[in-house]
Amino acid sequence: MGANERLVIIGADATGMSAASQARRLKPDHDLEITAFERGHFTSYSACGIPYWVGGEVTDRDALIARTPAEHRARGIDLRTRTEVTEIDLDRQCVRTRDLDDPTADERWHGFDHLVIATGARPVRPKLPGIDAEGVHGIQSLDDGQALLDALHKDHVRRAVVVGAGYIGVEMAEAFRHRDIDVTVLEASDQPMSTLDPDMGRLVHTAMNGMGIHTVTGAAATAVLTDADGRARAVTTENSEYPADVVVLGLGVRPETTLARDAGLPTGPHGGLLTDLAMRVRGQENIWAGGDCVEVLDLVSGHTRHIALGTHANKHGQVIGTNVGGGYATFPGVVGTAVSKVCDLEIARTGLLEAQAREVGLRYVTVTIESTSRAGYYPRAAPMTVKMLAEHRTGRLLGVQIVGREGAGKRVDVAAVALTAGMTVEQMISLDLGYAPPFSPAWDPILIAARKAAAAVTKEMRG
Amino acid sequence: MGANERLVIIGADATGMSAASQARRLKPDHDLEITAFERGHFTSYSACGIPYWVGGEVTDRDALIARTPAEHRARGIDLRTRTEVTEIDLDRQCVRTRDLDDPTADERWHGFDHLVIATGARPVRPKLPGIDAEGVHGIQSLDDGQALLDALHKDHVRRAVVVGAGYIGVEMAEAFRHRDIDVTVLEASDQPMSTLDPDMGRLVHTAMNGMGIHTVTGAAATAVLTDADGRARAVTTENSEYPADVVVLGLGVRPETTLARDAGLPTGPHGGLLTDLAMRVRGQENIWAGGDCVEVLDLVSGHTRHIALGTHANKHGQVIGTNVGGGYATFPGVVGTAVSKVCDLEIARTGLLEAQAREVGLRYVTVTIESTSRAGYYPRAAPMTVKMLAEHRTGRLLGVQIVGREGAGKRVDVAAVALTAGMTVEQMISLDLGYAPPFSPAWDPILIAARKAAAAVTKEMRG
Incomplete structure (x- = not known):
């Protein structure tokens, strides 16, 4: 069975292990050998969850681990923790590794048919x-x-x-x-x-x-x-x-691409690896990359950006695993959605900020509205502020920012989908969003903003 | 100033008074006289809020009233409460009214240049x-x-x-x-x-x-x-x-269209008035209708439906008021979104049910997934079930139903926008939805459902 395909993965977190799991789902052991090298002790954990563990809201470290090394191994993935990849040799199609727990051991070379670079990011x-x-x-x-x-x-x-x-x-x-x-x-x-x-x-x-x-x-x-x-x-x-x-x-963090750059792979303006839509490193047939070490296409601006976010990393891994496994999947890009909270304050954004819109030559109108997360008379109706950017003349939605309390943040998803679909703010006014007093005012805050933005677009066109 | 245009409105709730307010915003008193007739004592109140008032969560009845008769009058709207319209005469372009508080008074006729029928619905x-x-x-x-x-x-x-x-x-x-x-x-x-x-x-x-x-x-x-x-x-x-x-x-309720039908205006299969996209009653130049007394176009099935919902009524009024006021607006239709709750159980839907899809000749796949409203390890992560329908072969999203706890219901909005945009479930997989542990698992439940639905579409095509 020496004719097996060999998939080698560098970095056993969200992208790497999602790719491994998905490829394994599509191809059995005897068709595809999967080896993943990980510098640390852990695999597939939620880095985004660390603040909540430190804060005591999550009490068990292991709760942050979606799948342990043992669980991956049980699924036919040869996972080597505490093993650092020190070089990628594209000509010979192999990687060199070092055992971090045994400094006296020789470095070793491992050949691959497919390589996934999922080296993540390092903190500034x-x-x-x-x-x-x-x-x-x-x-x-x-x-x-x-x-x-x-x-x-x-x-x-x-x-x-x-x-x-x-x-x-x-x-x-x-x-x-x-x-x-x-x-x-x-x-x-x-x-x-x-x-x-x-x-x-x-x-x-x-x-x-x-x-x-x-x-x-x-x-x-x-x-x-x-x-x-x-x-x-x-x-x-x-x-x-x-x-x-x-x-x-x-x-913040920067893409960790030392290995890849040393191997001559292309990086973009933000230091991340550049890939095609199937998450192949540009110009390569069988080298894949995803997660915090790549730049992603911003569908609104048309530029690439570096966005370190577990949800993207998971999707990248899924796409890579599907393609390596013989299926077909793409990651078309992002619209720049993010949501966060500080105590009971919810903060969200999607699309472009004003500065980002100007940077790519867009002219826009902005509106900012105050509303509430529930019908104003309903208990726990919380105030929220929505800012919306729409393109001059076309009225195309360019971005939304939200600052509010409980129930405010995830409303950004409506704008994220509208951005993906290229909707105008005028079109958004008639979106059929869920309404009942415990969930929304009769006009959802996003729709109020869209109405005001559409009026601003019209006004600017006239005057 | 006898050449003033006269706008007459039947029913002073969401549609009627939104239309009045918006028309007034666009046209001053000396260009447009606005008269609204209302059978009851109240105007512009949230009928959707009544269960919460009865339940004691909303303690003040007046909190449910968005704008009182006096407030409307102060904005130049001649509002006549306790006044019932008993006939619409299309030939003579006038309506007949009766004073409910003075049975001895004669009925009176009022001419109009524009008529808005916002007679709402009556309970079964x-x-x-x-x-x-x-x-x-x-x-x-x-x-x-x-x-x-x-x-x-x-x-x-x-x-x-x-x-x-x-x-x-x-x-x-x-x-x-x-x-x-x-x-x-x-x-x-x-x-x-x-x-x-x-x-x-x-x-x-x-x-x-x-x-x-x-x-x-x-x-x-x-x-x-x-x-x-x-x-x-x-x-x-x-x-x-x-x-x-x-x-x-x-x-439930049925459209209240007795007056309109007696005047010969067209109703649809569900008993509601039929309108064009500008909310004109079909075949009429200056007769408008909206809210619970009309049927709306279901953009997913292409059929009309009767959906009594305050959010639609408000939009209809806004569209009518804009058009009567000399602007331009349309209501393209709905995708059938609704959200509700029973205690801490959240229930939501958008698009078509299975029976509705079959009824319009669609073949579809369904998937049902279990996930959580927040990252699984985060406190108060609540279980939720998402069912998704996608069209056979095309993979177009047809509908989503959600039953869960806190944080589940409003997720339906993502599907509502995707439906409006005509997205396929395959396209939905890469939607850039807000992610952080307090708000969502790394794969939002809607995306998990989309992934599974896309796989089901593919599988059905193959076999």
Whole structure:
């Protein structure tokens, strides 16, 4: 049976193991050998869930693991944890690996017929004085999460500083609030959540301060100060010093593509691998890539973007596994949807921000409306703000941003589907969305925004 | 200024007063006289909110009134409450009215340049022995709601029987549970919520019984038994007798089109007025109709349907008001979206049921999946069941039904937009829906269903 196809996977998280599982579903062992190499101990875990584990809302680390190495192996996948791929040789169609638990062992070469690059992303770690001190934590991996939790349990942590107010930053701020730890979030730019327009980011800023999360904007960290034992004791900015028993870095991630670039594979403007619609690396027949290490096509702007998000990673793996398994699937692209929360504040966006629209040469109108998640008279009707961008003249929906409370965030999905379908805001007015008082006002907030946006498009055309 | 245009409106609720308000926004008083005739005391109220008012979740009746007669009048609308229109004369372009508070007054004629028929719907009231007894309540109007509340406050009500397990029936069952009143729901058909397929309706049935709402199917009411004072004391079915201190009728509604039919205006197979896309009554230049008295085009089946829903009524009014005001707007149709809840059970649907698909000659595949509203490991992740119909061969989405708990219902909106856009289930797999653990599993339940439906379409094509 030496004629078996060999599928080799680098990285055994969402993309890698979704690809493996789907390929296995389509091709039995005797048709396809699947080998996955993973640097760490864990497979198929939800990195997005780490803040909730640290915050204590998820009590069991293993709950974050969708499938263990043993479970993968039981399904006929040769999974090698603690094994690092150190080189991809495209000419010879093989990868070199190293056993991280046995530094004396020789590196080995493994041939492949198909290769999946699912190397993920690495957190941004600015070169600041003291950044490597004890007490400074990333939270990219389960190991990171465990280290932070150990610190919280062992040390008397009263004050935390989170550097960066993006998704991870605000979610970690919530986690500390859950543990009754005083938290300060330092953000270099003028607003938290730079994934929103400044006006919407300001709503988040105000709400975070209202929750007792001290959020300082225009505050780029300049150093981590340490005590005599070399432990972090404060974060400094140009003007201030913020005492901290623990420091968390939430500055976002960059695609991890060192191996792939060394092998000569093409990366895009954001440092991610470039693929075709079937998730093949561009120009390659049998090299596939997906998840946090690739750039994805933004269907609204026509440009590629780097978006590290577990839901995309899962879809990429599914597409790759289907194609490697002899089926057909594509990943057409994204519209830039994201949803998050800080305590009871829900934050969502899809499509383009104002700056992103301008960047690709689009002229647009914007409207912002206030409404409620339920009929105004219904208990727990929560206020929400919806901002909508529509293209000048055509009225095509370009983007939606939402800041609100319970029931606000997932409404962004309606706009995500409308963007995918290329709908105009005029068309959106008559969308048949679910209505009953516990779920929505008679005019859903998204429809109110669409109505106002359509009027703005008309008005701008006239005048 | 005798050359003013005159807009006459019959019925001052959602459609009528949305039309009036929008027309007034576009045309000032000296260009357009607006007169609205309303049989009742109230205007622009949320009939959908009545069950929550009866249940005590909404404490103030006036909270259900979006705009009072006085507020409408202050905006230059001549609103005449307690005034019934008794005839429409199309030849002479006028309507005849009667003052309900002064039976001795003569009827009067009022000419119009535009007429809006917004006569709404009337509840189905079967001709059963005892149906008109004291203690038998409809809940169509605020007056109905008030009468029921008065009865609940005045009498010692321990047991209620709700006849009919559609939207109103199940919402009233919830209302009684909120008031700790024992409630039995009698449903003539084999399942509650005949707006769902039988398999999904059974999930609702089980859940309702689990909530202590005694739900009896195959139980057509045959009579209301009364006591010596002529008060309702029980409802009978062919085989049983259900004691009741209060009886509520929740058998749905029919379009109220007597006036319009007497004037020779066209109605459709469900008894509703037929309109064009601008909401003009078919064949008429200046007669408009909308809301619960019209049939709407079902964009999925291509047939008209009667759907009494406040959200459609509001849109119809907006479209009519825009067109009468000299603008341009259309109501393209619906996809049949509805969402409801019974206590913490959320029920939603959009598109076609199996029976509806068969009725219009569609061949389809169905899939049913179980998932959760949030990531499985996140607190309060609630189970939900999604059923999806897709067309044979084309894979076009035909319908979605959801039964679940908190966070399940409004997910139907994604399918509603996809239906409107004519998406295939294959296309839906890559929809960029908002993901974070508190909001969704990495694969949103709708996407899991789409994936399974796409596989089912492929499988059926092969074999």
